[in-house]
Amino acid sequence: MSDDVLPDDDQAVQDTLAGDPEAFGVLVERYQDRLFNTLVRVLGSREDALDVVQDAFVQAFVKLDSFRGAARFSTWLYRIAMNLALSHRRRRRPVASVDETKTQVGEEPMDSQPSPERGMIERERVEVVQAALLKLGAEHRQILVLREMEGCSYETMGKILQLPVGTVRSRLFRARLQLKAELQAMLPDEVERS
Amino acid sequence: MADTQANDAFDDELLSAYVDGELSGDQAAQVEQRLSVDPKAKQLVEEMRALSDTLQAMPCETANKDLREAxxxxxxTLPREGRATRGVRRWGWAAMALAAGLLLMVFQPTEERDGQPLASVDASRKEAAEPAPEWQASMAADAEVDEEMLENEATFAKTVLPESSAAAVDMAEAAPTVPVVPIQEVHLVLAGGVAEFDKLLVSNGLVRVDRMQRKAAAQVGRARSLRMENRQLAAAMESKRKAAVVGEVLAEGTAEQMRNMLFAYQTDQRLYGEVSDDDREGGSVVGGARKLEAMERIQVLFILHPAQQTAKPAAASKKARSREKVGGKEG
Structure with missing residues (x-):
């Protein structure tokens, strides 16, 4: 089914509020993969990401009446998810080592790998980057993922994370410096590339 | 020196924003001018761009399962906090505010000040009409259930909720609530720690309500029906001796969840300590005179008492008041 025949977010929200049981499913299908990917990078665990993405949708459903539409539904949904991710991390032991990351993230086969060796190198690289991400504080990790993997503008990140744009800018800058330092320790050749 | 360092940090932030294309025209021109004369700044920009490339090259993870059905x-089975509920809640909060104001007016100590008796009376009336700012802010926030509530609650949960219970913080952040029925009160004897009790709440799907709403509930006045989960405690309360309190937890959930939690509590000696068979009572007591629907949401204020500080068992007492049921008649 193409997006042309599916309701847009506002319509799906209205339909859900009107009692259409399938309408919310449209929103779930629309955002589940993208939100899952973001949460995998934030949480460092597919299992945790599955838990949190479902919890985020459920909470969004329960609180749907409080969504007034001033922001986009996706912004509101991501705000819920980021808050849940922060809570979730407090309960889980952080996955910091590369070995642990291997078993939790990046298990999906890479696309179009020219050779098994190169594929393995790429997978290792992904694992190292993910491990470096997990060494960051949760707030730094969130802002980096939202910027680099979601392509969020500073304004949107401000709405999701409930921060002024100035704080978004400074936090993102510090997050980059920190990640650079972490990667430099793990992948010195990557960071020095100019 | 400090100013120079501060300026450098600020300027470097602009470099980061420049990489993201988030600068105004003037700011971008300013950065480009700096890049033309400052090789270190130029290197930093290149490094940040490389970092962006690295992160953006990360493969996209997919759930590989349809979460829609789940x-x-x-x-x-979940009730949405719909407009009807919100309307009732607004009216409910307004009524509670009025009741609180009246309570404060009744119990406000009268003071006469020389030459200003009217002012003091007016002050007391004004104070009574205006509940404590913290409570008022909470009520105002709850009366307008919208995106602002969602924005504020996470921040509030982080700053106000006790750090001792991660589970409580988690649940408060994940599922903030407003009361839908008057608060019931249950006294429990706790052999284990408050943290264990929090886990019991969480594992039974109950939500710990934040401290601000607890204060609001306390000021309005609780339903007086009490449930004594331990005869020793009941005896202590009846003899007016105050039993020590280790904690108060306001929890919200469905009646079914409350029953299940109380049943689990009674059957877990780590929490309840030694109990006699007489004290064990299944989870069926929640509801009392009025049968609660299983999915009906209620709030219960659990007053937690340490096991070792309760009074010695009273002589066999058949006073029915000590076994009043939650949700029953006010006593």
């Missing part, structure tokens, strides 16, 4: 299955 989510819809969970939501089908």
């Amino acid at each position: 989510v819809l299955q969970r939501t089908v």
Whole structure:
């Protein structure tokens, strides 16, 4: 089914509020993969990401009446998810080592790998980057993922994370410096590339 | 020196924003001018761009399962906080505010000040009419259930909720609530720690309500029906001796969840300590005179008492008041 025949977010929200049981499913299908990917990078665990993405949708459903539409539904949904991710991390032991990351993230086969060796190198690289991400504080990790993997503008990140744009800018800058330092320790050749 | 360092940090932030294309025209021109004369700044920009490339090259993870059905299955049994509830809640909060104001007026100590008796009376009336700012802010926030509530609650949960219970913080952040019925009060003897009790709440799907709402509930006045989960405690309360309190937890959930939690509590000696068979009572007591629907949401204020500080068992007492049921008549 193409997006042309599916309701847009506002319509799906209205339909859900009107009692259409399938309408919310449209929103779930629309955002589940993208939100899952973001949460995998934030949480460092597919299992945790599955838990949190479902919890985020459920909470969004329960609180749907409080969504007034001033922001986009996706912004509101991501705000819920980021808050849940922060809570979730407090309960889980952080996955910091590369070995642990291997078993939790990046298990999906890479696309179009020219050779098994190169594929393995790429997978290792992904694992190292993910491990470096997990060494960051949760707030730094969130802002980096939202910027680099979601392509969020500073304004949107401000709405999701409930921060002024100035704080978004400074936090993102510090997050980059920190990640650079972490990667430099793990992948010195990557960071020095100019 | 400090100013120079501060300026450098600020300027470097602009470099980061420049990489993201988030600068105004003037700011971008300023950065480009700096890049033309400052090789270190230029290097930093290149490094940040490389970092962006690295992160953006990360493969996209997919769940490989349709979450839609899982989510819809969970939501089908959940009550949405709909407009009707919100309207009732607004009216409910207004009524509670009025009641609180009246309570404060009744119990406000009268003071006469020389030459200003009217002012003091006016002050007391004004004070009574205006509940404590913290409570008022909470009520105002709850009366307008919208995106602002969602924005504020996470921040509030982080700053106000006790750090001792991660589970409580988690649940408060994940599922903030407003009361839908008057608060019931249950006294429990706790052999284990408060943290263990929090786990019991969480594991039974109950939500710990934030401290601000607890204060609001306390000021309005609780339903007086009490449930004594331990005869020793009941005896202590009856003899007016105050039993020590280790904690108060306001929890919200369905009646079914409350029953299940109380049943689990009674059967877990780590929490309840030694109990006699007489004290064990299944989870069926929640509801009392009025039968609560299983999915009906209620709030219960659990007053937690340490096991070792309760009074010695009274002589066999058949006073029915000590076994009043939650949700029953006010006593």
